Amino acid sequence: MREKTKRIIQILYVFFxxxxxxxxRFLPTPLGFFTVSGFSMYPTLKPxxxxxxxxxxxxxxxxxxxxxxxxxxxxxxxxxxxxVNNTYAITKGDYNPxxxxxxxxxxxxxxxVGSVPLLIWLPLAVxxxxxxxxxxxxGKGFKQPFVLETFVFLIFLLVNLAYLTIYxxxxxxxxxxxxxxxxxxxxxATEKGYSTIIIDYRLTGLSxxxxxxxxxxxxxxxxxxxxxxxxxxxxxxxxxxxFYKQLYDNNLSAFIVKLTLSLDQGTLVxxxxxxxxxxxxxxxxxxxxxxxxxxxPVPIEIIGYRIRSYTENxxxxxxxxxxxxxxxxxxxxxxxxxxxxxxxxxxxxxxxxKYIFMNxxxxxVGRLGKQ
Amino acid sequence: xxxxxDNLLTYQLIAGCSAILYSSIVLLVLIMPLYYLEGAxxxxxxxxxxxxxxxxxxxxxxxxxxxxxxSIPITLNSLFLLLLGLNSVTYWIYRKxxxxxxxxxxxxxxxxxxxxxxxxxxxxxxxxxxxESLTGEYVVxxxxxxxxLGEVILKSSPLADMMIxxxxxxxxxxxxxxxxxxxxxxIYTKLSSQSIRNRDQK
Numbered sequence: 001m002r003e004k005t006k007r008i009i010q011i012l013y014v015f016f017x018x019x020x021x022x023x024x025r026f027l028p029t030p031l032g033f034f035t036v037s038g039f040s041m042y043p044t045l046k047p048x049x050x051x052x053x054x055x056x057x058x059x060x061x062x063x064x065x066x067x068x069x070x071x072x073x074x075x076x077x078x079x080x081x082x083x084v085n086n087t088y089a090i091t092k093g094d095y096n097p098x099x100x101x102x103x104x105x106x107x108x109x110x111x112x113v114g115s116v117p118l119l120i121w122l123p124l125a126v127x128x129x130x131x132x133x134x135x136x137x138x139g140k141g142f143k144q145p146f147v148l149e150t151f152v153f154l155i156f157l158l159v160n161l162a163y164l165t166i167y168x169x170x171x172x173x174x175x176x177x178x179x180x181x182x183x184x185x186x187x188x189a190t191e192k193g194y195s196t197i198i199i200d201y202r203l204t205g206l207s208x209x210x211x212x213x214x215x216x217x218x219x220x221x222x223x224x225x226x227x228x229x230x231x232x233x234x235x236x237x238x239x240x241x242x243f244y245k246q247l248y249d250n251n252l253s254a255f256i257v258k259l260t261l262s263l264d265q266g267t268l269v270x271x272x273x274x275x276x277x278x279x280x281x282x283x284x285x286x287x288x289x290x291x292x293x294x295x296x297p298v299p300i301e302i303i304g305y306r307i308r309s310y311t312e313n314x315x316x317x318x319x320x321x322x323x324x325x326x327x328x329x330x331x332x333x334x335x336x337x338x339x340x341x342x343x344x345x346x347x348x349x350x351x352x353x354k355y356i357f358m359n360x361x362x363x364x365v366g367r368l369g370k371q
Numbered sequence: 372x373x374x375x376x377d378n379l380l381t382y383q384l385i386a387g388c389s390a391i392l393y394s395s396i397v398l399l400v401l402i403m404p405l406y407y408l409e410g411a412x413x414x415x416x417x418x419x420x421x422x423x424x425x426x427x428x429x430x431x432x433x434x435x436x437x438x439x440x441x442s443i444p445i446t447l448n449s450l451f452l453l454l455l456g457l458n459s460v461t462y463w464i465y466r467k468x469x470x471x472x473x474x475x476x477x478x479x480x481x482x483x484x485x486x487x488x489x490x491x492x493x494x495x496x497x498x499x500x501x502x503e504s505l506t507g508e509y510v511v512x513x514x515x516x517x518x519x520l521g522e523v524i525l526k527s528s529p530l531a532d533m534m535i536x537x538x539x540x541x542x543x544x545x546x547x548x549x550x551x552x553x554x555x556x557x558i559y560t561k562l563s564s565q566s567i568r569n570r571d572q573k
């Protein structure tokens with residue numbers, strides 16, 4: 001009788017394993033057992049973990065659930081459901097960077113309700129197999145030759161295998177990459193009309209010690225920076241006035257600041273582009289004054305200006321009195337604003353200013369009318 | 372002619388000394404630095420711990436952490452073996468023979484053969500791979516320009532050169548296992564001959 005019961009248990013055990021593990025792949029079994037074989041669902045599921053699925057006809061699934069679908073008998077996939085509608089579903093492995101190709105909803109066979117780690121289910125399975133198929137007598141104990149020895153040996157072997165399983169088989173391969181300190185460019189700016197160039201950095205795990213080299217480069221022109229200083233994470237560079245003059249004379253507007261910085265760890269070599277926008281001098285007549293402004297970091301040559309002033313008889317529309325005045329040129333210094341008094345002029349005046357800008361001569365004419 | 376007890380005591384001493392020698396060597400190898408790094412990354416790497424610094428920042432590498440975790444089984448194995456070896460020698464000093472020590476030392480010594488294999492796997496698969504990938508020029512290009520952090524030079528200790536070949540350590544572990552096997556077999560032979568003699572007397 002006891003032998004018969006043992007035989008029934010053995011048959012049921014085999015039937016249980018076959019029907020729910022292999023059978024679940026092609027039969028509509030209520031339960032399905034699957035083992036994970038990759039890192040696609042890491043860290044939710046690790047290779048070797050036993051996944052327990054409940055048939056989708058018993059437990060309905062929704063977006064966010066982990067489901068099992070089978071492409072064929074040999075290929076079943078355990079992934080998370082990202083999107084589902086009446087016809088198709090999209091799944092994704094938690095460790096995968098992108099979604100899987102769409103699948104039909106009919107191919108989803110199980111909804112995952114739980115998992116058992118390899119280190120738990122494998123020893124349990126082995127122990128149950130031994131218990132069912134090869135029962136041992138615990139009464140004999142460690143006094144029997146080689147029982148204690150086998151026990152101790154198995155403990156050490158299991159410790160080795162457990163570590164091997166956890167740290168080698170169940171951990172995804174990682175690239176050995178040292179977390180390097182980083183430096184990136186935060187902003188490039190100019191201040192005080194290009195007289196100061198600001199290069200701002202974003203530093204992580206680094207700090208700037210000093211500037212080893214600072215060059216200003218525009219086509220074939222190369223000039224040393226006249227002055228620079230380090231202000232925390234930013235470098236302030238003052239280009240010499242001659243450099244801008246050279247750019248202006250050569251009709252150049254783009255230049256590069258080449259910096260070699262000494263950091264507490266290593267060196268940074270950077271080239272930073274700047275564009276200078278050359279602007280014509282601003283000439284306006286305001287409050288009986290001719291105002292000339294130079295918005296550039298270089299001097300502008302004013303060749304000269306001429307004023308023709310007259311009074312007009314409103315009845316006859318004849319010019320009664322005319323005054324003409326000419327002045328020689330001058331240099332409008334960088335960012336200089338100069339005012340020329342026009343209070344002495346008659347009721348109507350025309351002002352003509354000639355200047356050189358970017359190697360070309362321009363004439364500006366303005367009118368001043370007095371009430 | 373040496374008595375049976377003297378014979379067993381000699382086995383106990385030899386197996387005990389072998390266990391002490393082997394486990395001490397393994398424990399020393401575990402703590403001694405295998406590789407030194409100089410340059411942009413400074414520090415050392417041993418089997419059971421490592422210290423790598425870039426500037427003042429300590430670097431943690433997952434692969435090395437994993438390698439250190441893999442050295443735990445052999446550490447446990449060697450510590451247990453050392454304890455058994457020390458006990459065996461102490462018992463020998465007091466002229467006492469302990470069959471329980473022999474029964475524990477035999478499986479522990481056999482397990483060290485496996486542990487040593489895992490130990491080598493840790494070295495070749497993880498530590499050596501990580502160390503080789505650490506060397507070279509550290510140059511990073513980004514929006515700020517070219518960041519030249521410098522070169523990392525690897526210097527291996529004489530111990531690491533010795534570790535390249537698994538023969539010495541595996542041979543030692545096998546020798547240790549053979550000696551403890553001889554001891555346990557000697558005990559069981561004696562026990563079986565005693566039981567035969569007892570049966571004959573009855």
